[in-house]
Amino acid sequence: MSEQVPAQWGNFYLKDVSFVNLMMRRIYNVLIVANPYDAFMLEDDGRVEEKIYNEYMELGLRYPPTFTQVSTTEEASRILNSVDIDLVICMPGNADNDAFDVARAVKAEFPDIHCVVLTPFSHGITKRIQHEDLSIFDYVFCWLGNTNLILSIIKLMEDKMNIDNDIREVGVQMILLVEDSIRFYSSILPNLYSYILTQSQNFATEALTRHDASLRQRGRPKVVLARTYEEAWEIYQRYKDNCLGVISDVRFPINNVKEKERTATEGNIPVIEKDPEAGLKLLRAIRQEDEYLPLIIESSESDNREKAEAEGFRFVDKNSKKMSVDLRHLLEEHMGFGDFIFRNPKTREEVMRIRSLKDLQDNIFTIPRDSMLYHISRNHVSRWLSARAIFPVSSFLKGITWHKLQDVDMHRQIIFDAIVAYRKMRNVGVVAVFDRHKFDRYAHFARIGDGSLGGKGRGLAFLDNVIKRRPDFNRFPNAKVQIPKTVVLCTDVFDSFMEQNNLYHIALSDASDEEILHAFLRAQLPDEYIGDFFTFFEATRSPIAVRSSSLLEDSHYQPFAGIYSTYMIPYLEDKYEMLRMLACAIKAVYASVYYRDSKAYMTATSNVIDQEKMAVILQQVVGKEYGDHFYPNISGVLRSLNYYPIGEEKAEEGIASLALGLGKYIVDGGQTLRVCPFHPHQILQMSEMEIALRETQTQFYALDMKRISEDFKVDDGFNILKLRVKDAEVDGSLQYIASTYSPEDNAIYNGLYDGGRKVISFCGVLQQDVFPLPELLQMAMNYGAEAMRRPVEIEFAANLNSDRTGELYLLQIRPIVDSKQMLDEDLTEIPDEQCLLRSHNSLGHGVSDDVQDVVYIKTDSSFTASNNPAIADEIERINRKFLDTDKNYVLIGPGRWGSSDPWLGIPVKWSHISAARVIVEEGLEHYRVDPSQGTHFFQNLTSFGVGYFTVNPYKEDGFYQRSVLDALPAVEETKWVRHVRFPKPLSIMMDGKKQEGVVLLPSVSHTETDV
Template identity: 80%
Template sequence: MESQIPQEWNKFILKDVTFVNLMMRRIYNVLIVANPYDAFMLEDDGRVEEKIFNEYMELGLRYPPTFTQVSTIAEAEEVLATTKIDLVICMPGTADNDAFTVARAIKGKFPEIHCVVLTPFSHGITRRMQDEDLSIFDYVFCWLGNTNLIMSIIKLIEDKMNLEHDIKEAGVQMILLVEDSIRFYSSILPNLYGYILQQSQNFSTEALNRHAANLRMRGRPKVVLARTYEEALGIYERYKNNCLGVISDVRFPYHSTKRSQIVGAGASSLEKDPEAGFKLLEAIRREDEFLPLIMESSESANRERAEREGFRFVDKNSKMLSVDLRHLLEEHMGFGDFIFRDPKTHAVITRIRSLKDLQDNIFKIPRDSMLYHISRNHMSRWLTARAIFPVANFLKHVTWHKLQDVDAHRQIIFDAIVQYRHMKNIGVVAVFDRGKFDKYAHFARIGDGSLGGKGRGLAFLDNVVKTHPQFNQYPGASVRIPKTVVLCTDVFDQFMEQNNLYEIALSDAPDDVILQHFLRAQLPDSYIDDFFTFFEATKSPIAIRSSSLLEDSHYQPFAGIYSTYMIPYLEDKYEMLHMLAAAIKSVYASVYYRDSKAYMTATSNVIDQEKMAVILQEVVGKSYGDHYYPNISGVLRSLNYYPIGDETAEEGIASLALGLGKYIVDGGQTLRVSPYHPAQVLQMSEMEIALRETQTHFYALDMKHVGADFKVDDGFNILKLKVKEADKEGSLQYIASTFDPYDQVIRDGLYEGGRKIISFCGVLQHDVFPLPQILQMSMKYGAEAMRRPVEIEFACNLNADKTGEFYLLQIRPIVDSKQTLVEDVAALPDEECLLRSNNSLGHGISDDVTDVVYVKYDDQFTAMHNPAVASDIERINQKFLDEGRNYVLVGPGRWGSSDSWLGVPVKWPHISAARVIVELVLRNYRVDPSQGTHFFQNLTSFGVGYFTIDTNRPGEGGLFRKEILDQMPAVEETALVRHVRFDRPLRIMMDGKKQVGAVLLPENEVVETNDQP
C-alpha cells in the first residue's frame, strides 16, 4: 500500500499551515453610536468587549478591538476626526435621531469606513426601508436585543476582509449564506457564528496544545453573506474549491439591475424571484455533486421539491429552526462528530469525536461504509472544518476516481493522522470556571450567557446608583439594589438540552403538565455550593424572577408574561435548596405556558429564540410573624399620562402600596401620587373617596409554606391579607391614617380603634423618610441615562427610628412613538368621530383598522358577567391574530383588573390584537381610570391606545357613539359582546402630549350627532 502513497507525502504533511498569517486584517476600533442604555446592555450584559477580548487572547492576537461609545452625530464626528475607526455601529437611536439618520451623516463624511445600521424590528421600519437606498451601508441588521449580534457583525466584516488572502494562504473554507431578509439573517448569523466558534474551540482543545489551539482557531470557516442571485453565484464561482457548503433562502432578487451593488436592506426593494434559491442550488449542484446544500424557506411547500432535488431543507417557521440547522451543519458540513453510516440504512455505525478516535477506528469501519464516505469527500470536509488543512487538502486530491482502493485509503488516512499528531502536541482541555458568588458583593452572575432583560435592568440600575452618589445624601436613608445573583441563559440552555425538555415544552400540552415535566428534571449539582453561598449572604427569603432575553427588552417588552416565585428563608439549607431548585424550574417552565406562546405569536417572535435567565434576589421586606413583606412597594413612571391639577406629564407618577409589589402588578388599589406634589393626593382629598378608593388588602409571603408543591400560579404561597392584619403586626407606622367614625374625619397617624387608611402620610406629607426626593432622583437619573422616559419598580423598608432602605428593583424604558400629529384632535367635530377621549394614553396615527369589538351594556349593566366577557373576547382576539388584523376594543371598567368587579379580567395575550382599548365610566358603574396598569409597557411599546371615556360628562368626559355600532350588522355576537366591521378603515389619532385621542368614522359614514345624556 505504501506504493500507492505519493512520495511527497511526508514532506507535505509536516509542512503545516502558518496560522499566524491568517486573519491579518482586523477591526481594531469600533465606534458605537447609541443611547447610554443600549451601550450599557452591550458593555455590561452582553460583555461584547470582554467576549472579543477573550477570543483575541485565545487567538494569540495582541490588539483586541476597543469600543468607543457616543450618543450624538456631533460626538461621533469628533471621535472620527481624531481616531482611526474601522467600524461604526449605529444603534436604534437617541432622543434626536434614528439610526439611519446618524449612519447617513457619518457615511457622508467618512465614506471609506465600514458602517452598519442596527434597527429595531417593526412594520413601520420595514415599510420605510423599502423606499430608501441603503447601499451606502455595509449591512443593515435587525436589533432584537441579542448582544451576540455585535460579535457576529464584526466577524462577518472581518471574514469579508480576509477571505481572499486566507483561502490562498491556507485553504480556509467558507460557508455561503444567501438571504435577503434582514430579520432572518440578523437572527441566524449569531447562531451560525456560535456553532462555528464553538466548533473551533472544540477541535482546538481536544487535540492540540494550548499555543497551537490559539493559532489554529484562526482557521475556522468564514461566513459570506449574499443577498441576490448574482452576488451569490459570483462568490461561489470565485471560491468554489473552498466552499464548505451553501445555506440559501428560496425567494430573493434574481437578475436585478443593481446586481451585487445592492447592499443590506436595499435588496428588499428589488423584485424577488420565488424560485431564485432553486436556480442557484441547481447551478451549484451541476458544478459539485457532493457539496452540502441547505435550503431554508418560510414556504413549507418548498420542502418536497427541495428534498426531491437532493437539497436539505429547514423550515423558517419551525420552532426548532436553530436546532434543525445545527443538526444539518453537524451532519453535512463537518461540524461536530464524524459519523460513519451504513450507506443503505443510514444507521450510525461509529461516532468519531477526535483525530485519535479516527486513528483508532479507521481499520474497523465496514468496507461499504468506508467507500460511501471517501467517495463523497466526507472525511476531507470534516478535517477541513477542524482546520486540519494539510491532511484535508491532500485527501481531497486522493479521490476515489484516482485511487479506487478502500484499504489504501484507510492506510493513507491512518498514516496522515499519526504523523500529524506526532507533529502537533495535544493540548489539555481548558477547565471552564463559572465563578462563585462573593458574599461581600451584591450583584453577580453564574454562567457565561446573557443576564436577560430584568438582569440587564438591575445591572443598569446598580450602575446609575453608583454614578450618582447624591442618592445616598440623606442621613438614615440608603438607596441600593437587593443582593442578586443571575443564572445566565446558558444555564437554561444546558438544563433544557440535558433533560430533553424541548419536545414537551414546544407541544400543546396544558401548563400544569409542562410544569410537572420541568419539576421532574434535574439541575446540575455543580450549582449547589453557589446557592449555599447565596443563602448565607442574604439570610432572607428569595425571589426567583424570570429574566428572559426578550423580557423588558428596550424595544420588545415582555413585562409580566413569565413567572416570579418566592421562597421563605429556612435554617435547613437543604430544604431551602430543594425549594429553590423547584422555583427555578418553574420559572423555566413558564416560558412555554399557553399565554407565553400566545404572546410570542402576538409579537411576531419565535419561541425558539427566547432564552431564560433567572434572577435570584433577596426579597425586600421584614418578618412579621409568619408573614414577610415590605412597608412600601411601588411603580414609578417618569411620564404621567393622567396629570391632575397643577401636575404636568413630565413630572411623573408613582403608584404606592403596602406589601409585596405583586399587588400592584395584579391591578390592586394603589395610592397615586406625583413625587413633585406629594401633598396633593386625589384619593385622600375627600373622606368618601379615601374610604372607597384606598388599599384594603395587601400581599405577603407565607413563611410557613414549605415544600416543592409548586403550581403554575406563581402566587400559590402568597397570602392576600386585610390591612387590619398589618395593623396587628405593627407594620403601618408612618404609612397609615386612622378614620374616626365618631367625628367622621381621617387623622394622619395610628390611633386606637377606627379603620386604618393606607395614605403614606408620614413619608409624603410629614418628611419621616425622603421618599418623594428619592423618587424624583430615580426618575431624573434613570430617564437621563436611558435618554427616554422610564418605568421603575421599587420597594422600601421603614424602621421605627425613621430610618429606612429604598431598593430599586427594575427599570425599563417607556418607548414613545415619534409620529407627528398635524391636526388638533380635540378640535375634531363630533359628527366625524365614533369616539373621543380627553383622557387618553398613546401617541400616533393609524388608518388600517376596520373592526370594533364592544361589550354590550345598558342602564342595568352589572359586573357579574365580566369573567364571561373575558372568555368571549379571548376567543374573538384569537381570530384577529390568526387573520393578522387589529380592532378597537370598548367596554366598561378597568381592562385587565384581577378583580372582575372592577373590570374585565383579561390578560394581555387575550387582547393583544387590539389597536385601541377603551374603558367606559357608566352612570351606574363608576370605576376610576386604571392607566392600563398591567399593560402599560405593552401599550406604549406596541403603539396601542388606551382611552378613558366618562359617559356621565358629555363633551368634557369624551364621546362614544354606541348607537352607530348598535345599528350595524354584527360579524359575531354573543350575549355579552358584539363585533362589527366597517367597509372602510377607521382613522385612529392619539396626541400623547395633550392626552386626547379619537377614532374617526370613515368619510362616507359621517353622521350628525346629539349630545349624549
C-alpha cells in the same frame, strides 16, 4: 469594641479606581539586530517570538510584541524608516563584538528611539565596557541566551514609560532596584519580574469579572532601575509616596563621576570610581524619611551583612546559589507579596495566613493581639494591600499609623470597616462572576454562566450602574438606595438544562400548561450549582424571589413585561428544603416560557418561541418578617410620563403608584395611592374623606413563610397571601405609612392612633418628611430617563424603620416606548360628529389608520359585573381569531380592563386582548370605576403603541356613539359581546402630552362607495 472609632477615621468615603487607563504606552514592535548565527539561535533554537507570546499568555498579559530580525545596520535603517519600531535590541555581531557600533549607528540616525544593547560577558568584554560611553543607550544587558531577559527588558521599558501616569491615575507602587553591575541586574530582573507578574495574576483574583481581572494586572508594582546614587535618590524623591521597597547593591558610583587622566586607544575616557558604602548611605538617607519602608541590601561582599543588619536592613548574599529564593522570601515577608502571614513577634512562627481581602475581613478580629500589634505598628497591612493593587484602602490605612492611634482594637475595627466599605463600593454597578468563596453579605450582584443576563438582568445591572454614577442618591443620612442582593443564572444555564433533559419536544408541543410544568419539575438542574445556592442562602438570609429574565423581556423595543412567572420562596433554616423549593421555582420559571399565554404573546409580537432564551434572577426579597408574613412597607411603580396629570401636575413630572406589601398587588391592578413625586402633598385620593375611605388600599400581598409546598403550580402566586390592612396593623408595619379615620370626629388624622380604620396614605413619607421618598423618586426618574434616553418605568420597594431610617431598593427599569409619529392637528378641533369615540383622558401617542373592527361589551340594562369572568373568556376567544388573521381591533367595555378583581372590570390578561389597537374603559351611570395605570398591563399597552381611552359620557367626559356600532351588522355576537366591522378603516389619533384621543369614523364618501 469598647470604644468608638474616632470620627476622623470612622467616617470615610472610598473612591473607586479605574485600571483601564494604566499601562497605556506599550512596546508593540521590536527590532532585533543580530548576526546570522544569533538570529538563527533566536528563531529556531530560542523561538523568541513564540516563547515571549507563550510567556504573555501564561501570565495573563495582553499585547505581546512582534519581532523583526535583521543582520546589518543597513537593513536596520531600512526597517526603521518604513515601520514604527518601539525598541531596538542590538545583539553581538562579529568576533570583535560590534553590537555597540551598531547601536551607535542606530541612535545617530534615530536619536529618539529606545535602544538596548545585549552583550555576552567575558574578561575582554568587561574590559571594553569600562571604556565605553554607555549613556546614549537605555540599558546594556548581559546576554546568555535566556528569552526571559527579553520579556524583562520590555517590561522595564514599559514601566519607565508609564510610571508617571500610572502613579498619578491610581497610585501604583514602585520597587526601586539600585544596581550598576550589568551582569547582576541582567540576572535579577528576570527573577524579579517573574515574581511580580505572578503576583499580579494572584491579586487579579480580587476582581469581580474576567475583564476586570485582566485590567487589575495593570496595577502591578513597577520596577525602576537606578545605576548611581544620584539617580536612585532622584527616583526615590519623585515616587517616595508610592514606594513599596528598595533593593540596593552596596558598591556603586556616588557624587557623579570622578575622572582620572588615562591614555587609551579611544582617547581620554572617564573612569568611574565606586563608593564601597554607597548603598548603605542611600538606605540610611531613605530610612530618615520613612521608618516603615522595607530596605534590602544585596552584596557579594559578605562582611556587608553585618553592616546591613546592624542598621536594620535586610541582607541578600549575591554569592548564594539560592539568592533568587532568598530575595523572593524577603519580598513576601516585607513588601506584601503573596499571602499575608501573621507571625508571633517573639518566635516568628506563623499564627495565621490571609489569602484574600475577604479572608482578612473575616479574620481581623481573631488575629492574636501581639501579632496584630507587631504588623500594624510596621504598616504591613497597608503595604500588603498596596502590593495587591487595592489602592483606596491601602491609601486610607497608610495614614492611620501606630503613632496616631495606639489602640489595637480600634485598628481592627477601622481595617474591617474600610474593607467592607471598599467591597460594597466595588460591587455596585458591577456584575461579578459568582465565586462562592467571595460572595457574602457584603457582595452585591453576580452571574452564574457565560450567557446573557436577559432583559430584567440587564435592567438591574443598568440600574445598579446608574446608582453608582450618581452618588447623590445616597446624600440623605437616613436613606440608603441600592438594588437587592442578586445572582443571575445566565441563558446558557437554561440552554444546557433544556438540552440535557430533552425538554424541547414537550415544551414546543400543544400540551397544557400543567403538563409542561410537570415535565419541567421532573427534570434535573446540574449538581454543580448546589454549593453556589447554599452560599447565596447564607449571604442573603431572607426569602428569595425567582424572577424571569428572558432575552426579550424589558428590551427597548419589545418589553415582555409580566408575561413569564415570578415565584417567591421563604427563608428556611433547613437549607436542603430551601434548595428543593429554589430548584422547583427555577424550573417553573423556565417552564413559563412555553405556557399557552406566552406562546400567544410571542405570536402577537411576531417572535419565534424556540428562539426565546431565559435567564433567571435569584434576588433577595425586599421586606421584613412579621410572624408568618414577609413584605415591605412600600412597593411602587414609577413612570416618568404621567398620562393622567391632575391639578398642577405635568405629564413630564411622572407618576408613582404606591402600595403596602408586595409589588404583585400593583401588577395585578389592586388599589394603589397615586402620587406625583414633584407634588407629594397633592393626592387626589386623600383630598376628600369619602374618596379616601372608598379609594385607598384595603388589602395587600405578603409571602406566606410557612407555605412549604411540594406541589408548585402554574399560578406563581400560590404561596402569596392576600391580607387585610387590619393584619398589617397587628404586624406593626404601618408606622409612617397610615392615617387613622376617627368615626367620632368623622375625620382622618395623619399617623397611627388607637381605634378607627387605618387608611394607607403614606403620610409620613409624603407629607411629614420622615423618609425622603419623593426626592429619591425624582432622582430615580430623572437619572433613569436621562441614562436610557427615553421615558422609563421603575419598580421599587422600601423598608422603613422606627428610627426614621430606611432603605429604598430599585428593582427594575424598563423603557416606555412611545410612537414617534407626529400629530399635525389639534384633536380638540375635530367635530364630535366625525368621531366614533372621544376621550379627554387617554393613554398613548400616535396615529393609526389600519383598523376596521370594533369589539364591544353590550352594556344595556341587563349588564352586571357578575358576568365579567365569562365575558373575559369570550374576549380571549375572539382575540385569538384576530391573532390568526394578523388583524387588530378597538375594544370597548365597562370598568377597569385587566383588573384581578372581577367586580372592578373584565379580568383579562394581556395575552387575551393582545390584538387590540385601542382599549376603551367605558364608565356607566350605575358602574363607575376610576381609570388605572402603572401596572405591567399598561407597560405593554404603551410599549406596543396601544391606546387606552377612558370615556365617561354620564359626566360629559368624552363620549362614544354606541348607536353607530349597534346599527352595523355583527360579524359575531354573543350574549354579552358584539363584534362589528366598518367598511373602511377607522382613524385613531392620540396626543400623549394633552391626554386627548379620538377614533374617527370612516368618511361618508368611503362608506357610500363601499355600499
